[in-house]
Amino acid sequence: MIDRERSVVDKVTLSGALVGGGGLFLPVFIVKEHRLDAGFPVSFAGMSLPLFFLALAFVVAIAIVGVLPGLRRRSRNLPAVLAALCLFALLWAGTGIGGAAELAEYEFERGRVSPSSGFWIVLLAILIIVTHSMKQSTSVWLRGCVPLAFVATLIALFVVGVIDDVAFVREYYTREDRFVRELTAHIGIAAGAVGAAVAVGVPTGILAYRIRSLERPLFAVVNGVQTIPSLALFGLMIAPLALISQRFPILRELGVRGVGNTPALLALFLYALLPIVRNTYTSLAVMDPAVIHAGTGMGMTRRQLMWQVEVPISLPIILAGVRVSMVQTIGNTTVAALIGAGGLGNFVFQGLGQAAPDLIVMGVIPIVILALLADRVFQLISEWAVPGPKRGAV
Amino acid sequence: MIEFEHVSKHYGNTVALDDVSFTVPDGTVSVLIGPSGCGKSTSLRLVNRLLEPNDGYVRVDGTPVREFPPQILRRGIGYVIQSVGLLPHMTVEENIGLVPKLLGCDKRDRSRRAGELLELIGLSPDEYRNKYPIQLSGGEAQRVGVARALAANPPILLMDEPFGAVDPLNRETLQQEFISIQRKLRKTVIFVTHDLDEAVRVADRIVLMRDGNVVQTGAPEEILGAPANDFVREFVGSDRALKRLARFIVGDFMIDAPSVDRGAHLDWNRYRDFEVVYVTDDHRHLLGAVPRDGRAAMSSAEDAMDDALVGAVSFGSTLRDALAEILNTELAETPVVDEHGHLVGRITMAEIYSATPRRIV
Ligand SMILES: Nc1ncnc2c1ncn2[C@@H]1O[C@H](COP(=O)(O)OP(=O)(O)OP(=O)(O)O)[C@@H](O)[C@H]1O
Ligand SMILES: [Mg+2]
Numbered sequence: 001m002i003d004r005e006r007s008v009v010d011k012v013t014l015s016g017a018l019v020g021g022g023g024l025f026l027p028v029f030i031v032k033e034h035r036l037d038a039g040f041p042v043s044f045a046g047m048s049l050p051l052f053f054l055a056l057a058f059v060v061a062i063a064i065v066g067v068l069p070g071l072r073r074r075s076r077n078l079p080a081v082l083a084a085l086c087l088f089a090l091l092w093a094g095t096g097i098g099g100a101a102e103l104a105e106y107e108f109e110r111g112r113v114s115p116s117s118g119f120w121i122v123l124l125a126i127l128i129i130v131t132h133s134m135k136q137s138t139s140v141w142l143r144g145c146v147p148l149a150f151v152a153t154l155i156a157l158f159v160v161g162v163i164d165d166v167a168f169v170r171e172y173y174t175r176e177d178r179f180v181r182e183l184t185a186h187i188g189i190a191a192g193a194v195g196a197a198v199a200v201g202v203p204t205g206i207l208a209y210r211i212r213s214l215e216r217p218l219f220a221v222v223n224g225v226q227t228i229p230s231l232a233l234f235g236l237m238i239a240p241l242a243l244i245s246q247r248f249p250i251l252r253e254l255g256v257r258g259v260g261n262t263p264a265l266l267a268l269f270l271y272a273l274l275p276i277v278r279n280t281y282t283s284l285a286v287m288d289p290a291v292i293h294a295g296t297g298m299g300m301t302r303r304q305l306m307w308q309v310e311v312p313i314s315l316p317i318i319l320a321g322v323r324v325s326m327v328q329t330i331g332n333t334t335v336a337a338l339i340g341a342g343g344l345g346n347f348v349f350q351g352l353g354q355a356a357p358d359l360i361v362m363g364v365i366p367i368v369i370l371a372l373l374a375d376r377v378f379q380l381i382s383e384w385a386v387p388g389p390k391r392g393a394v
Numbered sequence: 395m396i397e398f399e400h401v402s403k404h405y406g407n408t409v410a411l412d413d414v415s416f417t418v419p420d421g422t423v424s425v426l427i428g429p430s431g432c433g434k435s436t437s438l439r440l441v442n443r444l445l446e447p448n449d450g451y452v453r454v455d456g457t458p459v460r461e462f463p464p465q466i467l468r469r470g471i472g473y474v475i476q477s478v479g480l481l482p483h484m485t486v487e488e489n490i491g492l493v494p495k496l497l498g499c500d501k502r503d504r505s506r507r508a509g510e511l512l513e514l515i516g517l518s519p520d521e522y523r524n525k526y527p528i529q530l531s532g533g534e535a536q537r538v539g540v541a542r543a544l545a546a547n548p549p550i551l552l553m554d555e556p557f558g559a560v561d562p563l564n565r566e567t568l569q570q571e572f573i574s575i576q577r578k579l580r581k582t583v584i585f586v587t588h589d590l591d592e593a594v595r596v597a598d599r600i601v602l603m604r605d606g607n608v609v610q611t612g613a614p615e616e617i618l619g620a621p622a623n624d625f626v627r628e629f630v631g632s633d634r635a636l637k638r639l640a641r642f643i644v645g646d647f648m649i650d651a652p653s654v655d656r657g658a659h660l661d662w663n664r665y666r667d668f669e670v671v672y673v674t675d676d677h678r679h680l681l682g683a684v685p686r687d688g689r690a691a692m693s694s695a696e697d698a699m700d701d702a703l704v705g706a707v708s709f710g711s712t713l714r715d716a717l718a719e720i721l722n723t724e725l726a727e728t729p730v731v732d733e734h735g736h737l738v739g740r741i742t743m744a745e746i747y748s749a750t751p752r753r754i755v
Contacts, residue, residue: 294479297444298493298542299468312483387483388526 020125026118185342205280237263264341279321283314428603472543648739
């Protein structure tokens with residue numbers, strides 16, 4: 001069954017290649033004299049023919065991997081991923097360097113290069129190909145390292161200065177100080193909310209498991225919170241917190257107010273609870289009773305049973321919950337900017353307000369990178385912290 | 395010594411044990427056997443205080459178990475649980491070293507002990523030491539469960555269907571291993587099984603249970619030879635006589651075997667009372683057999699013999715094996731050899747009958 005599936009053409013990889021190939025014919029970027037200029041679209045071919053053919057070659061390479069099942073199986077789709085990585089680097093470097101050249105040609109001294117439809121479509125194609133390949137991969141290291149390689153490539157290009165003229169990098173340079181502040185705030189808020197959610201969620205999950213009568217009401221509350229749209233939840237925080245802070249001046253001095261970081265933290269914390277409570281509960285519910293029976297029968301004390309049996313066995317499932325919660329919270333923290341909290345969301349909403357897509361993208365890219373990093377790092381931690389045969393050895 | 399004294403145990407309305415009494419003498423194996431749900435596992439758990447009786451006493455060496463702190467009691471009792479219950483996050487070696495670790499043994503000793511025990515249960519230490527439970531077959535996991543119970547060298551063993559998931563062939567090997575280990579170590583064992591053949595093989599005494607009651611206790615020979623009632627008779631089955639034979643060792647029943655040297659002339663006048671004469675070499679290795687009606691007047695015994703006729707049984711095997719061997723060959727008897735293949739005796743149908751209780755008609 002599986003063999004037959006593998007032996008036919010890999011439709012996803014192939015359609016990824018088709019999408020990418022199509023994108024190459026569209027304008028990659030628009031050169032603009034200033035932020036609000038309509039500008040001039042430039043395609044790969046218009047920028048440099050050799051570059052265009054090189055990009056096309058990578059797309060063709062991916063397509064070939066897609067139609068050769070033997071190669072795909074032996075190499076675990078790695079050539080497709082490598083070609084996609086090259087295409088990724090080419091896309092960014094081409095936009096950066098090619099864009100700079102076009103700017104010089106148009107004599108737009110303070111001009112900028114805005115990525116356009118072709119750019120986003122090729123990026124989408126790369127995303128399709130890479131996520132598809134990663135899903136098939138059994139190697140933890142590969143799945144951890146490939147996304148990091150993409151992030152590293154982008155950061156390297158940025159540090160070297162190749163993409164300095166790209167619009168959202170330009171936006172970044174005009175607010176470098178604030179960027180660092182908002183980034184720190186974003187990480188701080190997300191980590192604080194998840195940290196608190198772990199501190200509260202794990203005991204809550206244990207309680208829900210131990211005391212059967214608590215299970216239903218607890219999950220009703222935690223699930224219920226998730227159904228409230230995040231914006232509404234942030235809004236709901238404002239009134240009661242404003243009231244509390246008026247009543248208790250000490251709290252106000254500590255920074256508890258209706259708007260700002262406190263309501264954001266509280267709302268994000270409530271959101272972050274569900275995956276942690278649920279996974280903690282599940283980790284206990286699925287534990288083989290024979291294992292507890294054996295531990296007790298061997299003469300373990302209650303405490304030894306907990307630290308030597310229950311915790312190590314449930315840890316991987318709980319960590320998976322923390323991971324989901326972390327990734328979700330990094331995303332949700334963006335919205336927190338609306339009620340006056342810090343974080344990268346401020347750029348996004350500022351960009352929306354000013355109808356400046358470059359600013360929005362500037363805010364979104366680091367959020368995506370943060371979420372990706374958090375996901376991979378947690379994945380690696382749980383692989384490393386959890387004893388057992390390494391995957392692939394089974 | 396383990397004693398059950400008028401022990402009752404119920405779970406809510408389910409009566410799992412109802413006034414059960416039996417004794418397991420020091421250094422012997424008592425097998426609890428009976429239909430599913432009759433209270434075998436419950437009995438075991440009363441010994442190491444995983445359960446407390448509602449009534450009656452369970453004593454170890456005369457002291458009621460409730461007077462021992464449960465953890466201390468359990469570390470001194472090897473326990474093989476029915477569902478194996480290896481800890482999934484520990485290697486085989488760590489699983490085996492569990493109780494020694496609780497008792498404060500250092501890592502080197504635990505590792506050495508795990509190696510010895512793996513050897514003992516027939517798993518190569520180098521190969522299995524660092525495996526995780528999900529990498530083991532059901533039978534291998536069960537053996538590791540047995541090794542874990544033996545690790546701290548406890549005087550008492552509770553074994554709940556320890557070989558339940560092992561295939562019949564390996565099962566028999568493990569039973570043999572268990573018997574020979576037990577002969578050396580002389581533990582006080584309660585062994586639970588569903589399998590009457592297994593019970594007959596390993597038991598000093600059998601405790602036959604039904605619905606939380608003890609129906610009959612006694613040596614396997616007694617249970618098979620004199621079933622107390624219809625339930626027991628049905629439980630042990632119509633082949634109980636055959637099963638009973640498995641209790642008897644060939645070495646205890648064999649009689650002298652007539653033999654001639656391979657080079658000698660076979661003179662049937664000297665063997666008038668025998669149907670078969672065995673042929674051996676200078677070292678008394680069994681080579682073959684000459685039946686009375688075979689090729690008679692040849693020059694030497696070796697020429698006359700038919701080596702296809704001999705399969706032999708070892709003197710350590712059971713009368714049941716001997717009977718099977720007799721039915722396999724064309725002769726009405728089977729020769730008995732020692733571990734080197736030396737002829738030491740023979741078993742005929744008469745010896746097999748002699749072990750079977752029968753009324754004279
Ligand atoms: N924790 C429990 N709660 C309620 N009833 C139980 C519990 N454990 C066992 N029982 C009941 O007690 C009776 C005896 O159970 P026990 O496990 O001792 O049987 P067993 O002889 O070991 O059976 P098997 O051969 O199937 O393992 C059964 O009727 C069973 O349903
Ligand atoms: Mg049982």
